[in-house]
Amino acid sequence: MSSGAIVIELKSDLRREQRDVEAAMPRYLADAATQGEVDRAVVGLVTDGATFQAYMLRGGVLKRVARYETQVEAPERLLAWLEPLIAAQPDIVPDPTIVTLAFGRQSLASGRARLAARCNLKATCANNSLLVGWISVHRRFATVCR
Numbered sequence: 851m852s853s854g855a856i857v858i859e860l861k862s863d864l865r866r867e868q869r870d871v872e873a874a875m876p877r878y879l880a881d882a883a884t885q886g887e888v889d890r891a892v893v894g895l896v897t898d899g900a901t902f903q904a905y906m907l908r909g910g911v912l913k914r915v916a917r918y919e920t921q922v923e924a925p926e927r928l929l930a931w932l933e934p935l936i937a938a939q940p941d942i943v944p945d946p947t948i949v950t951l952a953f954g955r956q957s958l959a960s961g962r963a964r965l966a967a968r969c970n971l972k973a974t975c976a977n978n979s980l981l982v983g984w985i986s987v988h989r990r991f992a993t994v995c996r
Contacts, residue, residue, distance in 0.1 A: 855885070856893055857878045859878070859894065860898070864898040875912055876912045892907070893915075901917065902928070902932070916931075916956060
């Protein structure tokens with residue numbers, strides 16, 4: 851992620867301000883994407899200190915790619931969750947819990963990969979009617995092509 855940009859928005863209470871985030875973050879991300887490098891990856895990070903949420907734009911639509919609830923008794927977990935986003939050279943200790951937080955299902959890396967895979971599959975479905983027919987037979991994947 852070091853070749854991209856991070857837009858950070860601080861809130862006092864995400865439970866009350868979630869709508870504000872969803873209204874403003876697309877503009878912030880679109881603006882950051884036009885600064886500097888062409889096709890730079892931009893991630894929006896919003897937090898109230900208790901909850902961290904990461905967003906990206908895909909096709910002009912805001913997508914939440916990851917969410918983390920802070921655990922006061924385990925601050926190293928937050929650092930591990932943020933590490934792939936903020937570190938140019940990740941220095942993650944190969945502990946199973948840390949690796950899961952950095953690369954597991956709820957991680958930023960996993961969320962970004964799922965979003966990219968969904969977008970790629972949708973584009974493939976739109977361009978290949980045979981594939982659309984095959985996928986629609988399988989309920990698990992049918993919703994991706996709509």
